[in-house]
Amino acid sequence: MRSLRTLRVMLSVTAAPLLLAGAGLMHPRHLTATTAGHWAALHIALLPVFPLLALGLLVPLWGRPRPDAEGALTVLCWAGCLCFAAYYSGLDAVAGISAGVVVDHGVHGAAGRLFVVGDELGRAGVYGLAVASLATCAALWRRCGVRVFPGAAMLLVSCWSFVDSHIFRPRGVFTMLGFAVAFALLSAAAPRSAEGVREPGRPTKRG
Numbered sequence: 001m002r003s004l005r006t007l008r009v010m011l012s013v014t015a016a017p018l019l020l021a022g023a024g025l026m027h028p029r030h031l032t033a034t035t036a037g038h039w040a041a042l043h044i045a046l047l048p049v050f051p052l053l054a055l056g057l058l059v060p061l062w063g064r065p066r067p068d069a070e071g072a073l074t075v076l077c078w079a080g081c082l083c084f085a086a087y088y089s090g091l092d093a094v095a096g097i098s099a100g101v102v103v104d105h106g107v108h109g110a111a112g113r114l115f116v117v118g119d120e121l122g123r124a125g126v127y128g129l130a131v132a133s134l135a136t137c138a139a140l141w142r143r144c145g146v147r148v149f150p151g152a153a154m155l156l157v158s159c160w161s162f163v164d165s166h167i168f169r170p171r172g173v174f175t176m177l178g179f180a181v182a183f184a185l186l187s188a189a190a191p192r193s194a195e196g197v198r199e200p201g202r203p204t205k206r207g
Contacts (some may be wrong), residue, residue, distance in 0.1 A: 010188075012059055012196070013187050014180040016052035016055060017180040019049055020053065021173045021176035024167035024169050024176060036100045038102035039099070040101050042096070044097055046092060046096070049186050050085075053129070053179065056179060056182070056183030057081060057133060058077070058081060060190045061140075066189065073139035077139065082128070083128025083131070083132075084126070091119070091122035093122045094114050094117050094121060094148075095115050095122070113173055130156075133170075134204035136186070137155065140190050144189050144190050147190075149184050155177055
């Protein structure tokens with residue numbers, strides 16, 4: 001039973017980055033009239049996937065936050081994940097779907113401006129993810145100590161790379177794989193919070 005619960009947790013935190021890594025292998029390197037249809041279709045398919053990247057931060061901290069420092073860090077994580085989900089979805093919609101559609105229909109001069117706006121949205125989203133990552137690592141450090149360091153280091157490096165790599169191969173693919181490894185390490189380092197999901201209002205045993 002315990003091993004099945006562990007498997008479910010690992011799948012929940014690694015599925016999105018692994019899917020995004022696979023999508024990065026298929027992502028066109030440049031937006032042209034030839035690749036525009038594929039570009040737009042891929043980003044439509046990924047629209048619900050990008051926000052799920054935040055599960056790797058939310059699952060290890062699952063449960064109602066307590067009125068203490070760890071609870072405040074959990075709420076900060078939630079806020080950063082919301083920022084990421086909103087603004088990075090904006091990047092996907094603007095620089096992915098919209099830019100692909102206008103180029104596919106031969107509209108000249110619009111794609112460049114869409115990329116500028118999309119990049120601004122994407123950076124805001126990744127900064128939100130970075131804040132959520134720092135909050136998660138701090139909360140887990142308070143709970144689990146030095147066991148979180150390997151996952152935290154991998155997570156912060158992945159956030160730094162994500163700012164300008166998106167999922168473009170090769171670096172974007174490695175960035176997504178880095179997130180998958182980081183989320184797995186953090187979940188493994190905090191088994192009581194990630195595997196034993198606590199019910200709202202019921203404190204997790206800390207002993």
